[in-house]
Amino acid sequence: MIQQLSVEKQILVIATFLVMIGLFSTPAFAQQFEDLDYKIRGGELISFEIDEKNAILNIIVEARARGELVITLPRYLIDAKVGSEDIDFLVQVSGLQLLSYDETSTPYDRTITIPFKRGNGEFQITGTHVFSQPPAAQITSEKSMDQVIQSELKTQIPDGQAKLMVFSNTDWSGAFQSSSFDYTEINGNSDEEVIFGCESSFGRQGVFGAKIKKLTEDGYLKIIVIQDQKVVAEGSTEDDFGEVLINGNCASGFNSSPTGGGCLIATATFGSEMSPQVQQLRELRDNSLLQTESGTLFMKTFNNFYYSFSPIIADYERENPVFKEAVKIVITPLLSSLSILNFVDMNSEAEVLGYGISLIILNGMMYVGIPIVAVVGIRRIL
Secondary structure, eight states: HHHHHHHHHHHHHHHHHHHHHHHHHHHHHHHHHHHHEEEEEEEEEEEEEHHHHHHHHEHHHEEEEEEEEEEEETTTTOOOTTTEEOOOOOOEEEEEEEEOEEEEEEESEEEEHHHHEETOOOEEEEEEEEEEOOOOOHHHHHHHHHHHHHHTTTSOEEEEEEEEEEESSEEEEEEEETTOOOOOOOSSSSEEEEEEEEOOTBBBOOOEEEEEEEEESSSSSEEEEEETTTEEEEEEEOOOEEEEEEEEOOOOEEEOOOOOOOOOHHHHHOOTTTTTTHHHHHHHHTTTTGGGGHHHHHOOOOOOHHHHTHHHHHHHHHHHHHHHHHHHHHHHHHHHHHHHHGGSSSHHHHHHHHHHHHHHHHHHIIIIIIIHHHHHHHHHHO
């Protein structure tokens, strides 16, 4: 009887100890950490780890190719401030400090873009403090907005159009317009969204703008514009009768980057940048060609030639369905030949050059050799 009572006491002590651990631990941190929003291209994010003592967020990434990590850091998790003023985070990639990076900020979070190369694995984001808990209502509101935005980013918006999204819990009023959409007034007292024309073409850069104001002292107002499954402009305010003004450029398939432009003709032919054919071209470029010096040099030379005519062809495809089908017939053999590269390894300069020259010869035979043989054969018959 005494032995049994001793065991029960031991169990009671252990249970009490576990309860105390639960009371003094921070379950809020685990939940917030689990909900951390990020997007990654060129690799896979393996894990997060927070160093509370040193205000460091450690991130482990498996970087398979050149890419970028876009991560949203809630201010209640980690922030970098001197007094009330924001300062830059210290960002390190594989032990080397990143001297510059893109950042957008709101009263609730800061979103930074970290570029990386194949083989980079450890990222460190150092701030000034962690775990300054905001009001619960603020977390819920911001989390709800983020969920809506993330859902919208997965939704296709028709080519040449953008979506204006207004988030608010108070009365607001304003207007917006673009170079391809007339000035339009808008007002409300809750969330609202509007699709409007916003298009750039070769030789003409489209622009947009929106100006919306709170009509009360209380509440919040946030507006964003989404196009091509990306947030292209955003702004927010909680000030008394605060006003938000945003503007930007309408998206276009044309990209002046020497190595990373859009596949204009293929996009116009197959209807979307998310089509399997366009994805195949993009992955071949990003994951294979741009990983070698010879491949990068080829892409720079090719793009200088390609973008001299492709915007005109892409625009004409959208206007002429018959021409679009003709282009599809012409480029399908090319895409089929490029699919061969999905089944080979191109990890060196020699391999890239070898497969590249082979494909050039193969396509030369298809597009030049076969027509010449056909013409010669017909002339002999005649």
